[in-house]
Amino acid sequence: MLLSLTAPALLVSCAQQDTGGTSDAKLAETKIPAKVSPKTTLTIGAPEDRVILKLSGAAEKLPFKVKWANISGGPQCSEAFRAHSLDLCAAAEVPSIHAHWTGLDTKLVAAEVRKDPRRNPIYRLGIAPGAHIDSLKDLRGKKIAFSPGQAQGALVLRILAKAGLKKDDVKLVEMPSTGDVYSTALGERQVDAAPLGDVNLKRYPAKYGKQGGKTIPHGIRDDASHLWAPTESVADPEKAAAIREFVKLWARAQFWAYEHPKEWVEGYAVKDQGLSHDDGVYLHRHNGEPEIPADWGPVIKRHQRTVDLLAKETGQEKFDASTLFDRRFEHVAANALKAGKEKP
Known part of the structure; x- marks a missing residue:
């Protein structure tokens, strides 16, 4: 039933x-x-x-x-x-x-x-047009979408640790990670970076790529x-x-x-x-x-x-x-x- x-x-x-x-x-x-x-x-x-x-x-x-x-x-x-x-x-x-x-x-x-998580991670880091972020080191001083209590929030903290950065070195912008919220925030330049997953990995660069929107790998197991x-x-x-x-x-x-x-x-x-x-x-x-x-x-x-x-x-x-x-x-x-x- x-x-x-x-x-x-x-x-x-x-x-x-x-x-x-x-x-x-x-x-x-x-x-x-x-x-x-x-x-x-x-x-x-x-x-x-x-x-x-x-x-x-x-x-x-x-x-x-x-x-x-x-x-x-x-x-x-x-x-x-x-x-x-x-x-x-x-x-x-x-x-x-x-x-x-x-x-x-x-x-x-x-x-x-996942069988091969590092080769095929769940998330990549979405980068807003004009944010001038090419590597994790470039996140210093940037606005990053952050969702406490969810996987994306923990991933952001892991990314900062890997980059040798602390929370005070960036500006964490709290927002829900559901649906297209992160990709929209990136496209409208409300934030400079945000973890993207699922079809947004395909859709975001397709929609904002001509303006400079892109994704970069984070190299962290997230599966x-x-x-x-x-x-x-x-x-x-x-x-x-x-x-x-x-x-x-x-x-x-x-x-x-x-x-x-x-x-x-x-x-x-x-x-x-x-x-x-x-x-x-x-x-x-x-x-x-x-x-x-x-x-x-x-x-x-x-x-x-x-x-x-x-x-x-x-x-x-x-x-x-x-x-x-x-x-x-x-x-x-x-x-x-x-x-x-x-x-x-």
Whole structure:
């Protein structure tokens, strides 16, 4: 059964919630039932995955009820978690860190990276016409679009660190990173630089290239993505069982999308997102081949580096990044892929 919710119904006040509840030790010892009850319902915010599961036929295999929420990314998912209106969502690495600092108790239950992230990063640094930026060193004194609590914000801080610059050496301009906001701000010269991703990597230089708009590489790994849940959901054995089954289908769906470019382009990029066929083809190639790590050790180390960097730059307290991961789910996605390959 597939129902649909829209974002406005889920967005509520950002008042902090009590983090008291299931301890990490108790959670780690809580056994997830072997079978999921068909009466269990999960509310999931992962719009692209919803389409991919439908296109691949995996949606029919979901052994529980799903309410699909048309939201994704850190800010929207965090607000829905606070409202107890969402059980699972797709997000990058920074939202879980930001949630911890605002008193929101959450866990990461799946991780995905790219096969060749440095060759095919998610973002490039967009440069405004007339900004005179040819390398990261040229960012000194420039206005840079900045979105705290999101992956793009952390990437900006990493870029500054790589360039040997501090926040005081530039002017960070806070603005949301959704849609075409960054590319429009660059084109209108509201900022000098901003991380660009998805089809904006193609569209921005195409639209503003004649005026001098361009993108430059940053040389930093930026490919982490996750399935993210409020701790109250994974602490519920029945919901945890449903989340485990979703993670299995989610992992297979990532590779289905990579291995079926025509179906993904037409079904998701063109029909669902309203992109042109050419933009869809570009985006699929840009996404690259996914990789589902069976060992979360390196993933957690990267997460820790991000925690340490953000803590240093924002004045927040450092904490152990491993507390953000529910390691009961560590091998679920990779084992599902392995089992699929072993089938005749």
